[in-house]
Structures are given as C-alpha cells and as structure tokens.
Amino acid sequence: MSVYSLITRRRSIRRFKQTPIPFDTLKKLVDTARLAPSATNMQPLQYIIIDDKDQVNALFGHTQWARLLPNNSGRPAEHQQPVAFIVILANKALETAWTNHDVGAAVENMILAALEEGIGSCWIASVNRPYVTEAFHIPENFKVDSVLGLGYPDEDPVAEPLTQSTDYYKDDKGRLHVPKRSLDEVLHHNGF
C-alpha cells in the first residue's frame, strides 16, 4: 500500500485480536522510529518493547483509553486489549526544545509502519509515568513520554467530515466515528 493510502486509512485502534505480534516486527517498528527526523539530529529517544503478556496486562492497567466516550466504553475489553506496547523515552541529557516534535515524527513512523504490517495502534499519552518508570526500571536520566499500544485490529473506525463537535463517538452498532476538519478549513494558499 502506498504511504498516502496508509495515511488516509489510518485510524487509532482500541480493539485488538489477541494474536501475538512477532518480536522481529516490533523491532522493525522501533527501527523506523530510530530513522525519523530529529532536531539538530540529537536523537534523544529510546524505546522499550513490552510483549510479555503479564507485563502488557499490568501496563494496560495504567493507561486510559478514549476518554471522550461515556462510561469508559472506549476502554478495550479484556479479550481485546493490545498485545504489545512500545514505551517512548527521552534522554534528558539530549533533550532539545524540539524533543516533542521528535517524538511526533518517530511515533508516526511506527504507526504507519505497523499499519503496513496489518497492525493497528493507539498512541497513549494518558499513562501513569511513575508506574512505568518503576515497573520497567527506567534510569533517572530518562523521561517517559508516552506509549504506543499495538495489536491486529478488531474494529474498523471511520473518519468523517466534522460538522459540529470534534468529539469522536460510537454509532448504535458500536462503530467509532472520528470527525476530521475539512481540507478547505485548514488549507491556505499564498497567504492566510
């Protein structure tokens, strides 16, 4: 699939089949993050692959999913949890004013490379950082940025034109709808 097709088809996935992801595939995702653009080429980011079932389950308990949906209905059920996480870390000694931008580029690389392998993902910033720091023995000079939840998709969310609210919602069949601003709204040409 072309990069353009991957980008336009990508949606955050929060329901996963319980099929494991091969470790080599997870490594390949981190390799795409490693090669992402980085301000002044400082490359402050490191990554932990978590694919041990018990560790994935424990970390899952310290993440929050689709908080805009009512009654915690965006949280994956036990049989639909991610099968792996990638923890994104920033080395404090190498941080620049642009480290957040580095994270964005690196994580999007992983998201798109995963999708090419048929793997869905959800980038999770709502994670209990003190828990991650302790549970995964993160050295003091590293900051936990966020985590990427991964697994083969068990849902098919759809993007649609934004009419009123930016809030995503589920229809009566349980399908997630994600309103997106139109190209006309966000695009300017030769001046605002």
Ligand SMILES: Cc1cc2nc3c(=O)[nH]c(=O)nc-3n(C[C@H](O)[C@H](O)[C@H](O)COP(=O)(O)O)c2cc1C
């Ligand atoms: C920096 C960042 C942090 C996010 N954190 C969470 C999160 O903690 N939990 C969650 O369920 N989704 C999280 N998301 C996913 C967004 O909710 C999602 O991207 C948005 O609803 C648009 O849906 P789409 O990714 O399908 O286009 C995050 C996305 C970004 C870019």
